[in-house]
Amino acid sequence: MTPTEGTASAVLAIDLDAIAANWRDLVRRHPSGPVAAVVKADAYGLGAAPVARRLIAEGARHVFVATLEEALALRAVVPRAVLLGVLNGLVAGAEAEAAASGIVPVLNEPAALERWRACAAARSERLPAILQIDTGMNRLGLGRREVERVAQDPAAFAALDLRYVMTHFVASEEPENPLNREQVRRFDALRAMLPPVPTSVANSSGIFLGPLAASDLARPGAALYGINPTPGHPNPMRTAVTLEARILQVRDIEAGESVGYNSTWVAARPARIATVAAGYADGYLRSLSGRGVGLVAGRQVPLAGRVSMDLLTFDVTDAPEAAAGGWVRLLGPDLPPDAVAERAGTNAYEILTALGARYRRYYRGQA
The missing domain is CATH 3.20.20.10 (Alanine racemase)
Known part of the structure; x- marks a missing residue:
């Protein structure tokens, strides 16, 4: 089963092959x-x-x-x-x-x-x-x-x-x-x-x-x-996690309508909003409100409004592939923990250790 199959609301894939490769690289360096x-x-x-x-x-x-x-x-x-x-x-x-x-x-x-x-x-x-x-x-x-x-x-x-x-x-x-x-x-x-x-x-x-x-x-x-041990330089390690959450609903809204608690995000144009099955209860930090991004079919989509406990909302106006039942990537080789941490105002350690228990987990390369 691949991370985007099955009935899960959100999937965390852990690449043990990448972790093992990182360990071997560190052995070589020490x-x-x-x-x-x-x-x-x-x-x-x-x-x-x-x-x-x-x-x-x-x-x-x-x-x-x-x-x-x-x-x-x-x-x-x-x-x-x-x-x-x-x-x-x-x-x-x-x-x-x-x-x-x-x-x-x-x-x-x-x-x-x-x-x-x-x-x-x-x-x-x-x-x-x-x-x-x-x-x-x-x-x-x-x-x-x-x-x-x-x-x-x-x-x-x-x-x-x-x-x-x-x-x-x-x-x-x-x-x-x-x-x-x-x-x-x-x-x-x-x-x-x-x-x-x-x-x-x-x-x-x-x-x-x-x-x-x-x-x-x-x-x-x-x-x-996969956290970068050499900040300010290209990461020599392999990213070991991919996190994807399912799109529950996509809705069209008019310019001037708001999204999420306290109306902190207001559409500047007619927009499509995807509601996604993850939130701060899953370790997606609330500090990413107004700052986070996801990926839909490789396209970057901005977080619209505040992170809530169980749900995220993304502006997918420019991602026509977004549809109910589809997926938004929240972490991965193309959206590594260090990059997410920078947007959240924290470090990648917190991004990983905050990952919640509700994700369906898959391990690649088990011993």
Whole structure:
């Protein structure tokens, strides 16, 4: 079945072949070490289980999510031989469940390190962990003074199998930003205080910083799903999503008539208006009101009026192909998330992670 067949009101097609191709390209660009698959937020809205399954089949041996709940939901998909990491770490009291499930927490504060050490002692085994050092984000991770204190404790990591020490870039999408180099300098200085452990530095845009961000493990997320990791330059990644919504009705209106709530759009000429089965309840952002566009048979059509909960209205006067039962494309290779995000005044991350649950989903290239 193709995305425009069947009885669905709206269809989201996810191209796993494109995601796999993006992962392979990132592997090629990061020769210093392997490349993980970051599938947090349900793989940026595209489905963590099918994405993780496909990338593991491609050879990924590190999978990262944000929360323990996400990790537990993926446990049946991610083999024990693949590192399943939790970037947010663990809330107090979740250690035993994580350990029993073979999940690897990112330890972001001394208290978490202590709790994970205690859990290891209680289980009489060395538990795997990743340590995060904060180098400028001021969000998660041990700061300089905390690293110094931990480094003075010879038993700090004795009960743990410390797999990586990591940090996170603040502005890697800005290659000329001096903070990138400064963060790497801080990271090198702080990790030198700790036992020798493999490093993890580059996120999606960080991979494109080249040798500056080379490490033993890269952690891309957005680039896997086709979001441009090099803003201001042509996107080197493949778009992985196509979203189409069905036209429910087409009506003719006269010049001077308005469309939608609060009459924010008024026809300047006799017009044809297509009402489409999607809205902000489906993640089509309300900020696209008066700014969004769709595609009908390759023709760009402007959004007319406000985005409502379940419906969109497009001016299809210049798209004679538009008809009830047909389709308007809202995302795709010819209308990528970055372009939609620019119109919405946000970033492509929000465009993808906002995708709702009412779309009928199709996966191309399942493992």
